[in-house]
Amino acid sequence: MTEDPFVAHRSLLFTVAYEMLGSAADAEDVLQESWLRWADVDRAQVRDPRAYLVRIVTRQALNRLRTLSRSREEYVGEWLPEPLLTSPDVADDVELAESVSIAMLTVLETLGPTERAVFVLREVFDVPYGEIAEAVGKTAAAVRQIARRAREHVAARQPRVRVSRSEQQAVVDRFLAALRTGQLRELMEIMAPDVVLITDGGGVVAAALAPIHGAGVIAQLLARAKSRVVAGFETTPVWLNGAPAGRLDFDGEPSAVSLTVEDGRITRIYVVRNPRKLTRLDQPAELAR
Template sequence: MHDRTTSDRTSDPSGTVGRGDGMDSVTRPFVAHRNLLFTVAYEMLGSAADAEDVLQETWLRWAGVDPATVRDPRAYLVRITTRQALSHLRTLGRRKESYIGPWLPEPLLTTPDVAEDVELADSVSMAMLLVLETLAPVERAVFVLREVFDVGYDEIAPAVGRSQAAVRQIAHRARAHVAARRPRGTTSAAETRRTVEAFRQAVETGDLQRLLGLLAPDVVLLTDGGGVVRAALAPVVGADRVAQVLGRITGVMSLRTAQVNGDPALIARLGGEIDTVVAVRIDDGLVTGLYAVRNPEKLSHLERETALRR
């Protein structure tokens, strides 16, 4: 619990969102940039729960600052958020070491405008977040700030505790690392929607031939149950094996498409409750990756849309 004796403004300002009136000079800039700060933290962590913790910590530090001394509130808030996210990233790394089975990012039901911002949608896609997982913490922070949010090297340097020259080298290394691992082929938004819908129909109807026609020969299925619910503890590789696994949910779960992390995805319900979210990676018109999140602790952000901003 934090100390509320300084002033009432040290409480979480989320309740002030949308009021507009009565916000003081500290609360107003935080609320104005809240969605941006959440997006920065989420892209660095891949966890909405941890990103929300980072926002709370950012607010507590920001509430103790005299706004008259801050030239650029947005840059200042991003710097605080980055430092807090880096701290969480190291802790999260230790948690992942003992995680049961594949660890996947926490999926978000995103607003339509996220999909319209192609660069933002790409940066929060499951495929990209998994690529970012392969970066060292500072590399990830530098890449996210520079490539996604176009933050200057002079602002990134104090946020990550490195010199500008070092940050430039880190950015170059991170870009090369990501470029070598990001999706192979480009697929238009319209083609992605058609492919995901065809995939949904094939799974729901149990049309094996149609399903095999949509899956790349080397397709990979990752399932994240976190040791809480049943899930494969190792990647399932190959069209035949993946189709066999998907065939088990035919007629058992209801499937619908939704915008998850900026891309069309499938939400599977069992008895009316969300059971699994399946993000789909498509390269050159074929499904090359399936990311099925089943861990109930990671499904809380799918009943309402989350606004992401750059």
């Protein structure tokens, strides 16, 4: 019996939806809606099931994204993407790993829904302009213009230098060790002077409501947070969104930590503390292009 195309391409479809939405929960909802639509399709009329399914998922994700953009404007504090536990194998596809990184997904959040869809489909999945045009309801010429603007927008905001997996791992290990032992000087040395800390508590748990700037301020803040722990503090190296990262447990409450590294030092620290976004830290997500 031939495997249903939806099942065969599920990892790809989930990845498309996740990159467009920044939320695994919303991506799963989109896949459920897309499956219901696929179930009603006359398969004999579908020449390219993969392209057809990507189009369905894109349309459903766009609908969801337009709804979410309004609710995210009312979000308490900073909004960060939902982190995914991933296997080290995801990093073997450098472009995929970069596209699902917390840093990139945070940049994609600054694009409009259509721009984001066009960027993801073209730059990550190399979908032809004509197919993107069908998915987003624009002409191919308009899609080319949108893609160019989106590329320029992202290029101006993403990290300037790619770092190797080994360099990222080394910096993450140093950061977690300094945090675990409370070495303030080591924390300051591993961070760039203009480092930025962004935390997401969603109004559910304690978190800064705005970005915090500066190595000295951030090092002291992290050291104070650790000193307040009563029941225990654990740091665990993990792979999140295709890169070495960390999991922190303060008094039994987990946090996911993702770092942006440039020239051997940390320039961005993303800390997700909202428990609603930390349900995917035990089972690796299946991502694919």
